[in-house]
Amino acid sequence: MLNVQAETGAVAGRWLPSMRQPALKLEKDERWSDFSEVLNLLHFEGHLQHIHDNTLFRRRRLKAGQSALCMGQPFDGLYVVRLGALKTWMTHVDGGEHVVAFPMKGDLLGSDGVCQGKYLSEVVALTDCDLIRIPAESLFMPDCGCNDLEHVAYWAVSREIVQEQSAYALTYSPKSEVRVAHFLCIQSERFAAMGYSPNQFILPMTRRDIGNYLNVTLETVSRAFSALRRLGIIEVERREVRIFSHEALRNYGS
Amino acid sequence: MLNVQAETGAVAGRWLPSMRQPALKLEKDERWSDFSEVLNLLHFEGHLQHIHDNTLFRRRRLKAGQSALCMGQPFDGLYVVRLGALKTWMTHVDGGEHVVAFPMKGDLLGSDGVCQGKYLSEVVALTDCDLIRIPAESLFMPDCGCNDLEHVAYWAVSREIVQEQSAYALTYSPKSEVRVAHFLCIQSERFAAMGYSPNQFILPMTRRDIGNYLNVTLETVSRAFSALRRLGIIEVERREVRIFSHEALRNYGS
DNA sequence: CGAACAGTTGAGACATGTCAATTAAAGTGG
């Protein structure tokens, strides 16, 4: 029998009546993901106890513009991005929007919700998205033995630290053009890591979002794009970006 | 018998020969901390299975200027600051120093080392320090049942995410004086959380460190301090800071 | 006492923010 303990009672109840159907069909059901898919998405390479865990996780579809997580909402689990692009941000005291990250396929959402039991940032879908929910109940189960899931979550949250530090370091460069160049480098690498082309991609976010991420105004971002275009390093037409020289982009400003 | 499995074989071996001494004396030994002290330092308030865990953790003393963790070193555990102040930084591609955090009493070190098995930032002691080591071996023990320690680590690493996001948001404000004012606010709150006076404290870091943290030059930090002093909001004499109006400091620039 | 370092302050250059005008694209309602 398939293990559905990871899902909430209410949702599991909706599925149980059709349990007579063969398991094979369930595995093809697009509304569920299994443990191994989560591990693949996260690129987890550590060692686990119960390698073939049958736990299933419910997916959650989002339309572009829909909110994935809201600040202050009680923590109900972590989410792994299966498809799409999102924006994590916090509202500054003066009302300004501070963009923390642009989560994409394989990234983790909600890791700031563990320690206080509520989410501390807003997450919105920039494109249509598909998330996998790792319910809070299954993250820490006192009555079970070794918990692979908590171990993976621990590892993934630690990885978030690293990514955030990198992003933080991104805003270090004194010149805005260098920051934008570095931003494009990282976006390119992320698309490559997801299996897409690193030379040509479509940015899911606006100039304003990039500005709020790099801590500059949207006009400065736009001017930086234009400057890089004039130098022949990139081609940019609205959201579409083509990189001619990764080398020049990486070494720009140094 | 006291549980020393959390310590490495080599270090435990150095202790074992004196095991005939009464346990009471061991508890008073300043080189060790127990689980409950770690929980108190972290301000952990969640629920655990084995509330009275006798695991002991070895402390590590550092003189001001000594390195606590080095980038690239293999991950050997997490550290909880018991005393003192430190600086976490990463070297930027152009050789510049990007300060990530100023860990103090109750803060966690090394959380960026979990996912790749090596530390990704440098940590140096700004003052004499006392750290508590949570060894990597004890963080994930496959052969034991429920692992409270991993659960606490998971929680603490998540808290790091939040603190880093806050710090990140700190560099949001366009004006450097506002950033410095906000920085002083947060330092004040942290001293208060550690049981010290929020109105008067001594900064453990240089103007350059603050600048590398807030992404401005040291001269700009100095000028911002002077400006806040002229406004009568603070008094500052080298590292000594006295805050006259938390209200004015918090609302400065808005 | 001299050397190195931390910190303050000033003057000028330069980068970025602000405000504004313009264009293109996308969504809205008759």
Next chain:
DNA sequence: CCACTTTAATTGACATGTCTCAACTGTTCG
């Protein structure tokens, strides 16, 4: 299907904040 509005993006002119370079002071440490 077509005005109409809204939003995203680009670009220019100007004001301003910050960086750079520099001089100077006070402290700490050999």
